[in-house]
Structures are given as C-alpha cells and as structure tokens.
Amino acid sequence: MAWSEDQPMVSIKDLHKSFGALEVLKGISMDVMKGEVVCIIGPSGSGKSTLIRCVNALNDIQQGSILVEGQEVNDHNLDKLELRKKVGMVFQQYNLFPHKTALENIMMAPLLVLKQDKAEVEKLARQLIKKVRLEGKEESYPGELSGGQQQRVAIARSLAMNPDVMLFDEVTAALDPETVNEVLLAIKELAQDGMTCMLVTHEMAFAREIADHIYFTDRGVIVEHGPPDTFFDDAKDPRTVEFLGQIL
C-alpha cells in the first residue's frame, strides 16, 4: 500500500516494548501528520525516550506496529537504512563525532551513506551551519564548542540527511540554562519551516509554544493528550494535574 501525504507520517499502534522482564511501553498509540509538531512529556522513567527511539529502530519492539510513511518498523527484514534516511534524530548528549570538525560532522553522513558529491555536500553543510547560527565555527572540533553549540551542530548534522521526520530526545536536558534558548530557537525555526517533529522535552513553556499536540505519558501508557491550550489549562486526569502542578 503506497503512502500518501493525507495519511499519518508516523502511525504508532498498540506499541509494547520490554527490556527483559521490565515492560516499559504498555500499548502506546499515536498518529503524527506531516508538518505536525508533537511533544511528549511525562515523569522520568515513563518511557518517553524509549518511545521515540523505537521510531527509528534504535530500540526493537516486542508487539504492535509503527508505520513511518507506510514502512513497517516492527519487521525482521526492515531496511534500517531506508528508515533512517527518512528519520533524523538528535540526542540529549549531542553525540557528535569528536575527531571531526563541525563541518565534517555535518558532511559525513551525506558523503558515506547517501554517496553524494563532495562539493554539493560541503555547500549544503555551510548553509546548515548558517541556519543554526554557527558561522565561523565550521573548523572547530566538538570539544571546542559549548553544549548549546554542539547541539546545534547535531541538529544540522541530522538535517543534512534531508529527513522527513525529526526526533528530539530531551535535547536541552544536558545544557547550561543560558544555552538552552539558542537550541530551542533552532528547533522552533525548523518547526516553522514545516518539519514534522517529535520531541521529548521537559521545557513546558516551549512545548506549549510550538506543539500542535501534547502527549503525557506515565508508566508506559499515554495518560492524556490534546492541543497545548486544552492540555495545559484544562487537564482532566489526576496524574496529569499532579505532574503539571509540580513543574509549572
């Protein structure tokens, strides 16, 4: 069945995921349409990160289905490369390649994975560096950059693969408070450009500002979800109310 743009870009149905005997996700379902920005919030250990790591097959799935543009992720014969061309991911700890400059970090995947022309890739990489406001840092090594700068390089590195969906796994959680905003700004601009985004975040004000839809997870299930205004002002479930009460 061919996927078309009026169908969900990411469609998760009854997803179950266990680490050994510990069941972390207990039947999660959600749809993300093209261009939509979805934020997943919830207490530590509620399975938020695991959920989005399943979307690009960094974690395997025991039961259920994830369709990314119609491609089933829960499949032994999954072509991970095809999936990962479509799905970009940014991590909490940036995970840049420390032996490569900022520019080389961005260029590596298009060169090695997509086998694109080097001159083209370099041009693209320089544009992306500008886009995340890091002009002048092209030749810097990750160890010479601040956390916020590294994270923006990591965003640019994912964008260089021209993905259709971007996953953000608590990307500001390890940052100094003064550098959080520069990263959030980069994500916001990306969302405004129409990129489909799934974010796991603890930045509630940010989630409210950019999300089209908010999901609250606790102990492996989605407790409550809705558009940001309804979700933050009119939460129904006592667990959501308690969580929001603690952090807002």
Add this chain to the structure above:
Amino acid sequence: MEAFYEWARVLYDSTGINLPFIYDSYDRGRMIDGFFTTVKLSVICLFFSVIIGIIGAWLQNSPLKWTRRIVNGYIQLFRNTPPLVQLYFFYFAIGTLLPKVTNDYGGQEPILGGFTWAVISLSFFAGAYNVEIFRSGIEAVPDSTIEAAEALGFTRLHIYKDITLPLAFRVVLPALNNNLVNLVKTTTLAYAIAVPEMLYEANQIWSDNVNVTEMMIFMLLTYFVLVGILVWGMNRWERALKIPGFGA
C-alpha cells in the same frame, strides 16, 4: 670515513678494544646487512601485526559465534606460548611439511625461507596482543557515539572504519607503542632460525674475532638507538593525532 676506520684499527692496536665491524670491510658489510635485515623485519612485522590487530578486533565483535571463538582461540594460543617456541613451530613443524623447490644450484630448499617464517611468526605473535589492545580502545568509544552514527544510517563497516577505529586509535597509542617496542626487540629471536639479522651477524663477527664484550656493548647501544627512534616517532604521531578538546 677512512680516518674513522683507521681510528678503530689504531684503537685495537693500542688498547685491545676490537671493533672489526668498523675497520674491516667484510665485517662492516655483514653488520650493515644485519642492521638492515633487522629494520626490514621490524617494519614488515609492525605493519602486519597492526593489520592483524585491526581485523582481529573487528572480527571479535562479529555476530557469528564461531568467528569470535576462532579469534579468541588465536589470541590465547599466541599469548600463552613463548615466541621462540612459536618460531620453531612455524619453521620446523610447518616449514618441513611444505613442498620443497629446486634452487639455482640444483639443490632442494624449503619453499619459504627463514625470513618469511620470522615475518609470519612474529606478526601473529605481536598481532595477538594488538587485537586485545585495539579491543580495549574500541570498548572506550561511547555507545552513544556509535548510536548517533547508526541513527544517521551508517553501515557497520563505516562505523568501524570512520568512527570507532579513529577514536580507538587515539586511546590505544601508548599501549600499542609498548607492544611495538617489544616486537622490535623480539625480532632478535629470528637469530634462532638463522635469519641474518643484527644479532646473528654480531655472533658471526664475534666467533671470528673473539670480541664478545665489544660486540655485546655495540648490540645493546644499537638496539637502544633503534627502539629510541621508534618511540620518538610514535610519540610525535600521538601528538599529531591529538584533537583539540578531546581526551586528557
């Protein structure tokens, strides 16, 4: 040069300190040949032992159980037996099983000579240690860095070649340095299978001239300088590979 040769002769006549490898052109030729045989043997073994280390460490992470077992068996075999026994094993046990060839004088000779066996034996000996050295470096590369490469769609080979190995290399250089120093020193064992390396030639000279003391002092100093050059080169290399902001 002539004056220097003459000086050695005068030294012998006036003090009894006998350095025939300076004043005697035949002995000088033998010593120079021996020196270059040692250098050649060392360089070839260094090269192959590092290649064995890199490939072995890659195979050690293979998903196939038997590949891992064979690599581990190889390491155990070569680490738990003396290098001289290994050399004899290759030269006398394996070497005599191989077919013989007719040489230019019509005589029969082994298809592989002492030098080739020394290269094979010593490369595998040092290679076994190098596998373990590279493995320790590979284990020092954070999983999260590998994960980032996976998320970008890198293949296993690209991850190893472009991420893991360059980072591991920087971690293991001091340990590798040690092992390669040992390897250069171990090339003297080739003496035992009549490879005309430096110690062998020194023995020839002292047998003819009965100047064991002088020859042994000379050997000690020559190896000291030879290994010193290797260490100096490796240290320079270590500094050249240093990445700003990475490692200690």
